[in-house]
Amino acid sequence: MSSAQPCFLRRWVHSCEEDIEHARTYRPSDWQLPRSRPPRHVLEFEPDRFVSRVGGPADSFVTREGRWSVDPGEPDLLQLEWQDATQPAFIEIVSCSDELLQVRVISGSIE
Numbered sequence: 001m002s003s004a005q006p007c008f009l010r011r012w013v014h015s016c017e018e019d020i021e022h023a024r025t026y027r028p029s030d031w032q033l034p035r036s037r038p039p040r041h042v043l044e045f046e047p048d049r050f051v052s053r054v055g056g057p058a059d060s061f062v063t064r065e066g067r068w069s070v071d072p073g074e075p076d077l078l079q080l081e082w083q084d085a086t087q088p089a090f091i092e093i094v095s096c097s098d099e100l101l102q103v104r105v106i107s108g109s110i111e
Contacts, residue, residue, distance in 0.1 A: 006045075006070070007096040014041035023094045026101040041111055043101075050080055054111045064111075080110065 012026035015033055019025050026043060027033060033040065039061060042053040050068040053061040066082040080089040089108025095101070103110070 007098070008093060008101055009045050009047060011042065011044040012101050014043075016040070020102065023102045023104045026103070028099065031099070043110065052110055077106070080108070085109075 011029040013029050013031065013033060015025045015027045015031070016036070017034070018027075029042070039054075042051075042061070044051040044053070045068060048067070050066050052064045052066075054064075064082055064084060066080055066085075069079045069081070071077050071079065076093045078091050078093065080091065082089070085108070087108060089110055090106040091110060092104045092106055093101070094104050
């Protein structure tokens with residue numbers, strides 16, 4: 001990931017059907033995914049913040065917000081600092097393109 005604007009800056013929806021061993025697969029929010037029960041996990045990366053939405057009671061979404069940062073020495077490792085948590089989460093970008101984001105959770109929670 002050595003570009004001026006990281007490829008993951010957009011809204012992604014978990015495509016659990018495509019998960020691989022040790023990595024979660026996400027597709028762009030406009031991707032045609034089959035219906036899912038419960039609601040699909042959503043990750044949204046913006047230049048200055050990070051949002052996670054997961055299914056909650058009565059098919060609503062529970063939203064968490066925070067900030068993300070990249071370690072210059074580890075460009076594929078993201079640190080996610082949640083507003084509601086004392087410990088950050090760390091994820092590795094396994095694969096990233098216009099159509100696919102695969103991440104491996106190193107520590108913490110992204111939901």
